[in-house]
Amino acid sequence: MADSQQKREGFSSGLAVFFATLGSAVGLGNIWKFPYLTGQFGGGAFLLVYFICIVLVGLPVMLSEFYLGRSTRRNAVGAFEKLKPHSAWRYTGVMAVFGVYLIMFFYSCVAGWVYLYLFKAVAGDFAGITAAAAKAQFGSVVVGPLSPIIWQVIVMATVSSILIMGVKQGIERITKTLMPLFFILIVLCDIRALTLPGAGAGIDFLFNVDFSKITPPVILTALGLSFFKLSLGMGTMVTYSSYFTHDNNLFGTAVKVAFSDTLVSMLAGLAIFPAVFSFGMEPGAGPGLLFMTIPLVFSQMPLGSVLLVAFFFLASIAATTAMLSLVEVPVAYFVEEKGYGRKKAVAINAVVILAFGALAALSADSSALLGKYTLFDKGFFDLFDYISSNILMPVGGLLVALFVGYIVKKSELREEVTNGGAIAAGLFDLFYFIVRYITPALLFLVFLNSIGVVKL
Numbered sequence: 007m008a009d010s011q012q013k014r015e016g017f018s019s020g021l022a023v024f025f026a027t028l029g030s031a032v033g034l035g036n037i038w039k040f041p042y043l044t045g046q047f048g049g050g051a052f053l054l055v056y057f058i059c060i061v062l063v064g065l066p067v068m069l070s071e072f073y074l075g076r077s078t079r080r081n082a083v084g085a086f087e088k089l090k091p092h093s094a095w096r097y098t099g100v101m102a103v104f105g106v107y108l109i110m111f112f113y114s115c116v117a118g119w120v121y122l123y124l125f126k127a128v129a130g131d132f133a134g135i136t137a138a139a140a141k142a143q144f145g146s147v148v149v150g151p152l153s154p155i156i157w158q159v160i161v162m163a164t165v166s167s168i169l170i171m172g173v174k175q176g177i178e179r180i181t182k183t184l185m186p187l188f189f190i191l192i193v194l195c196d197i198r199a200l201t202l203p204g205a206g207a208g209i210d211f212l213f214n215v216d217f218s219k220i221t222p223p224v225i226l227t228a229l230g231l232s233f234f235k236l237s238l239g240m241g242t243m244v245t246y247s248s249y250f251t252h253d254n255n256l257f258g259t260a261v262k263v264a265f266s267d268t269l270v271s272m273l274a275g276l277a278i279f280p281a282v283f284s285f286g287m288e289p290g291a292g293p294g295l296l297f298m299t300i301p302l303v304f305s306q307m308p309l310g311s312v313l314l315v316a317f318f319f320l321a322s323i324a325a326t327t328a329m330l331s332l333v334e335v336p337v338a339y340f341v342e343e344k345g346y347g348r349k350k351a352v353a354i355n356a357v358v359i360l361a362f363g364a365l366a367a368l369s370a371d372s373s374a375l376l377g378k379y380t381l382f383d384k385g386f387f388d389l390f391d392y393i394s395s396n397i398l399m400p401v402g403g404l405l406v407a408l409f410v411g412y413i414v415k416k417s418e419l420r421e422e423v424t425n426g427g428a429i430a431a432g433l434f435d436l437f438y439f440i441v442r443y444i445t446p447a448l449l450f451l452v453f454l455n456s457i458g459v460v461k462l
Contacts, residue, residue, distance in 0.1 A: 014079060014342075015173035016249040022178045023250050024262060026331075029181035030242050031267040032188070033328025034116060035235040037296065037321045040271040041278045045288075047227055048219030049211040053272075055225055059232035060264050063448050066441040067238045067403045068264065069423060070410040072256045075247030077422045081338035082241030085248070090413060098405045099339075102241030105398035106335045109240065110359045111390045112366040113332070117325035118157030119147055119297060124318040132301040132314060140302045147297070151375040154367040159360060165329045166356045169337060170349050173249050177330055184323045191320040192270065195277035198313055205280030212275045226455045229448055234395060236267060239403035242331040245338050256423050257430035257437075277317065281307070296321070333359070366390055396456035404449040411442035 017023045044052050078085040083099030090096075126132060131143070147153060168176045199205060237243060247256075281303045282288075288299075304314040333355055340351035365386040369376040372385070381389055410419060416438065424431045 017178055017251060018174055020251060020254055020259075022174075022182060023254050023259060025181045025185045026177055026249075027243070027246055027259060027263050028266050029185055029327030030237045030246055030331030031235065031263055031328075032185070032270050033235075033237070033324050034113070034120070034321065035231070035328075036267065036271045037274050037324050040231065040235065041275050042296070043227060043231055044212065044275055045279070045282075047224045048216060050213045050215040051217065051219040052224055052228060053213070054215050055220055055228040056232055057268070059225075059229045059448075060236075060268065062440060062444050063229060063403075064232045064236045064238065065260055065264055066437060066445045067233070067406055067449075068236055068243055068260045069256060069437060070406050070441055071238065071243035072247040072250070072260060073410060073414070073419060073422050074406070075244040076250045076252075076254070076256065077418075079248050081248065081342050082244045082335055083339050084342055085244050086409070090409075095405075095409060095413070098402060098409065099241060099244075101398055101405075102239070102244070102402050103336050103339055105240045105394045105402060106242070106332050107358065107362070108390045108394035108398065110329070110332055111363045112370075112387050113325075113329065114158050114161050114359055114363045115154060115367040115370060115387065117161045117322075117329060118154055118367065120318060120321045120325050121161055122147060122153065122157045123297060123301070124315070124322050127301070127311070127315045127318050130311060132305045133311060135302055135305050137298075137302055140298045143301075144297045145371070145373075148371040149374045149377075151368055154370070155364055158363055158367050161325070161329070162356050162360055162363075165326060165333055166352050168326075168330060169333060169352045172348065177334065180330070181327055184327060188320050188323045189270075189273075191316045191323075192273045192277060195313055195317050195320070196273055198307065198309065199277050199280040199284075202280055202284040202307070204284040208278075208280030208283040209276070211283065212272070212279050226452060229452045230395075230400070230456065233399060233403055233449070233452070235271070236264060237328065237331060239399035239401075239406065240332070240394075241335040241402075245335050246331060248338075253425065255425070255429050257433060362390075397453070400449050400453040400456060404446055404453065407441050407445045407449065411438070411446070 017026060074085040074089070078088040080088050081099070082102045083096055086093075086095045086099045126143075132140075135143070168180050170176065171179075200209070233239060250256075250259075278300065282299060285303050285306055287303060300317065301314060304310040304317065307313065333352075336355050337348070337351045340346045340354065341348055344351075346354070365376060367387075368374050369379065369385040370387040371377055377385060379385065384392060419438070420427075420431075420434050423437070424434055
C-alpha cells in the first residue's frame with residue numbers, strides 16, 4: 007500500500023459529510039431519469055412503490071457501504087482486502103471500479119449535453135422554439151460529431167480540476183457550495199411551475215395513487231431506480247464514507263441522504279409535471295423529456311428564459327457533483343493501491359474516460375458517426391449503460407449485502423454502525439435482518455429481470 011495512505015484526507019464535519027454524500031446521490035437520475043420514469047409508470051403509484059424500495063433496498067445497502075468505507079478507511083478495493091485479506095471478495099471492489107468506468111463513459115456524454123443546453127439557454131437559443139425545432143436541436147446535439155466530444159471534454163476538465171484539489175479543498179468545498187444553491191434554484195423553478203394555469207393536473211398526476219397501476223414491471227423498475235439513484239453498488243459510498251468523521255452517525259446520514267435525494271426528485275417532478283400538463287405535453291415522453299419538452303415548455307412562460315437557465319444550471323450541478331463521486335472511486339484506488347500521486351491519478355482516469363467516452367458520444371443515436379456499429383446488438387452508448395446499470399450495479403449491491411450480512415461478524419458490524427452502541431442501537435437488529443434476507447432477495451430479482459431471465 008502506498009505511503010499516501012498515511013496522509014489520507016477526510017471530510018471536516020458532519021455537514022460536509024451530508025452535502026458530499028447527497029451530492030453523490032443527487033445526479034441526472036433525479037432531474038432526468040426519475041421524472042420520465044414516474045411519467046411512464048403511473049405517477050403517484052410509482053412514487054409509493056419507490057419509497058418502499060428505498061427502505062428495503064436503498065437504505066440497507068447504503069448503510070452497508072458506509073460500514074465498509076468508514077471501518078477500513080480504504081477505497082472500494084482496499085476495503086474488502088482489509089476486511090477479508092487475500093480472498094476473492096476484493097474482486098467485488100474491482101468490479102465496482104470497472105462499473106464506474108462504464109457509467110462514466112456514457113454519463114459524461116449526457117452531462118456534456120446538459121452543459122451544452124445550459125450554454126444554449128444562456129445564449130437564448132430556445133426563444134420561441136417549436137416542438138419540431140426542439141426535436142431537431144436535440145437530434146443535432148446527439149448526432150454531433152464534434153459538439154458532443156467538445157462538451158464531454160469540458161465536463162471532464164471541470165470535474166478533474168475539482169478532484170485534483172483533493173477531498174477537503176475540492177470535493178467538500180464544491181459540494182458545500184453547490185448543493186444549497188441547487189435547492190434554491192429548484193425551489194424557484196417549482197414556485198413558477200406551480201403558479202401556471204392547469205398546474206393542478208401535474209400535481210395530481212405526481213401524487214395521486216392509483217393502486218391498479220402497481221404492477222410487477224412498476225415494482226421492478228422502482229427497485230432498480232432506488233438503487234441507481236442513491237449511487238449504490240459502484241463503490242462511491244464506500245469511497246466517500248472512508249472520508250467520514252469517526253463520530254458520524256451512519257444511520258442518520260443514510261436516512262437524511264435518502265430522504266433528501268427523494269425530496270430532490272419530487273421537487274424536480276414539481277418543476278416539470280405542472281408545466282408539462284399546463285402546456286398540454288406528454289408526461290411519459292421518455293428520456294427526451296429533459297432535452298426536448300423542458301426547453302419547449304419553459305420558453306412559453308413569462309420569465310421562462312431565466313428559469314430555463316436556472317433549470318439547466320441546477321441540472322449541470324447535479325451532473326457535476328455525481329461525477330465527482332464516481333471518478334473519485336478509481337482515483338482513490340490508483341492513489342492508495344497503486345501509489346500514484348493524486349494529480350497523476352486524476353489525469354490518467356480523465357484520459358481513459360474521454361477515450362472510451364468518445365465511443366459513447368459518437369453512438370448515442372443510430373444516425374451518429376458510430377451509430378451503426380454494434381456489439382451484442384447494442385451500440386456503445388447503450389452497451390455501457392446496460393452492462394453497468396443492469397448487471398454490475400445490482401450484482402455489486404447484492405455482493406455488498408451478502409458480505410456485510412454473512413461474512414462480517416455481527417458484533418463488529420454493530421460496533422461500527424452504532425458507534426459503539428451510542429446511536430440507533432435499537433434499529434440495528436432490524437437493519438441486520440433486512441440486509442441478510444430481504445435486500446439480497448430483491449436485488450437478485452432485479453438482476454434476473456434486468457438480464458431477461460425473469461420477466462414479470
